[in-house]
Amino acid sequence: MPSVILGFAAAVAWEAGKPLVMEEVEVAPPQKMEVRVKILFTSLCHTDVYFWEAKGQNPMFPRILGHEAGGIVESVGEGVTELVPGDHVLPVFTGECKECAHCKSEESNMCDLLRINTDRGVMIHDGKSRFSKNGKPIYHFVGTSTFSEYTVVHVGCLAKINPLAPLDKVCVLSCGISTGFGATVNVAKPIKGSTVAVFGLGAVGLAAAEGARVSGASRIIGVDLNPNRFEQAKQFGVTEFVNPKDYNKPVQEVIAEMTDGGVDRSVECTGHVDAMISAFECVHDGWGVAVLVGVPHKDAVFKTHPMNFLNERTLKGTFFGNYKPRSDIPAVVEKYMNKELELEKFITHQVPFSEINKAFDYMLKGESIRCIIRMEH
Numbered sequence: 001m002p003s004v005i006l007g008f009a010a011a012v013a014w015e016a017g018k019p020l021v022m023e024e025v026e027v028a029p030p031q032k033m034e035v036r037v038k039i040l041f042t043s044l045c046h047t048d049v050y051f052w053e054a055k056g057q058n059p060m061f062p063r064i065l066g067h068e069a070g071g072i073v074e075s076v077g078e079g080v081t082e083l084v085p086g087d088h089v090l091p092v093f094t095g096e097c098k099e100c101a102h103c104k105s106e107e108s109n110m111c112d113l114l115r116i117n118t119d120r121g122v123m124i125h126d127g128k129s130r131f132s133k134n135g136k137p138i139y140h141f142v143g144t145s146t147f148s149e150y151t152v153v154h155v156g157c158l159a160k161i162n163p164l165a166p167l168d169k170v171c172v173l174s175c176g177i178s179t180g181f182g183a184t185v186n187v188a189k190p191i192k193g194s195t196v197a198v199f200g201l202g203a204v205g206l207a208a209a210e211g212a213r214v215s216g217a218s219r220i221i222g223v224d225l226n227p228n229r230f231e232q233a234k235q236f237g238v239t240e241f242v243n244p245k246d247y248n249k250p251v252q253e254v255i256a257e258m259t260d261g262g263v264d265r266s267v268e269c270t271g272h273v274d275a276m277i278s279a280f281e282c283v284h285d286g287w288g289v290a291v292l293v294g295v296p297h298k299d300a301v302f303k304t305h306p307m308n309f310l311n312e313r314t315l316k317g318t319f320f321g322n323y324k325p326r327s328d329i330p331a332v333v334e335k336y337m338n339k340e341l342e343l344e345k346f347i348t349h350q351v352p353f354s355e356i357n358k359a360f361d362y363m364l365k366g367e368s369i370r371c372i373i374r375m376e377h
């Protein structure tokens, strides 16, 4: 039986917006259908920042954040048959039980049991946390809590991947890159020659642009408020750039003028409701499809005239690019291994675990695309 792991480092968010603190924590053994994972590499996604800031999201502290990572199975709990110690895994914030109606449907990845729940800070099995410090529990985050040398994850939230895949690269497939790429190829589905607008040119948006590029889009219009993004975005197939700050009219009107009535597809990767509305209103009537990916403020309201729908525009949204983590992600990792998908260009920064707060600074200043956090000393 696996025992409690003592004295391993975790970066704990004690309070909203305050730097994470490296702490020695206790990590309880995995319970029924759970797996304890040694995290080797993790990276920072903007969703972690929202829940750390807790401005537009419900506060829950102390908490161990982190959901984009790669690691190795250390031990497994009762009932886990498909993973053994030593397996290489990517934890995913939304799971796949393989038994519910969603898991059985080809159209959904919204597993009834394991779909994302940002307000749950405990394990499903017993409603308790596996992390503690001096006997006091520390909350989990989206079932993954990867800002820790060891974490406990439900088996349904772990994708078993090729052990030859370098975890310091493929860890970015555990959230951002799969999300953006999948939002385009699985949900927006642009056909060859299409015009695609991407709102927000962070890792998620650039992966969405990459999805448009491999789909054969002829024009990819990148929209961002940060002009520093535009030069970088050329590497991801973005052909034109629009900064909403440069115009004194809504960006959807600017895009409609550039494209003779609107784009065929748009993918929103900002998390701001105004950009979501623009992303919808900039698609062409008759056939345009907009896909929302950004995580909105908890009180956000999406407002548009119903005529925009009557005029035959479609609005969709997605978590994790509609990929089912266990069934689909191993094949996405193989795309990287076969050089069909490049990951290196998304990785702009690296820091040791002890300097994890720098990763937050790089993201808040808009300097990084992805910053890899190395757990080993």
Ligand SMILES: NC(=O)c1ccc[n+]([C@@H]2O[C@H](COP(=O)([O-])OP(=O)(O)OC[C@H]3O[C@@H](n4cnc5c(N)ncnc54)[C@H](O)[C@@H]3O)[C@@H](O)[C@H]2O)c1
Pocket (backbone or CB within 6 Å): 044, 045, 046, 047, 050, 175, 176, 179, 199, 200, 201, 202, 203, 204, 205, 223, 224, 225, 226, 229, 244, 269, 270, 271, 272, 274, 275, 292, 293, 294, 295, 296, 318, 319, 320, 321, 363, 366, 368, 369
């Ligand atoms: N749906 C999902 O499954 C899922 C998964 C991962 C991330 N997300 C969300 O995707 C979004 C992007 O994540 P990221 O890690 O790439 O973040 P990021 O901070 O690296 O990139 C966001 C980009 O959007 C730009 N931006 C912000 N407001 C804008 C606006 N109004 N108009 C145009 N551009 C604007 C920023 O300048 C930045 O370049 C976040 O909201 C994140 O929470 C969703």
Ligand SMILES: [Zn+2]
Pocket (backbone or CB within 6 Å): 045, 046, 047, 048, 067, 068, 175, 176
């Ligand atoms: Zn994420």
Ligand SMILES: [Zn+2]
Pocket (backbone or CB within 6 Å): 095, 096, 097, 098, 099, 100, 101, 102, 103, 110, 111, 112, 113, 114
């Ligand atoms: Zn399910």
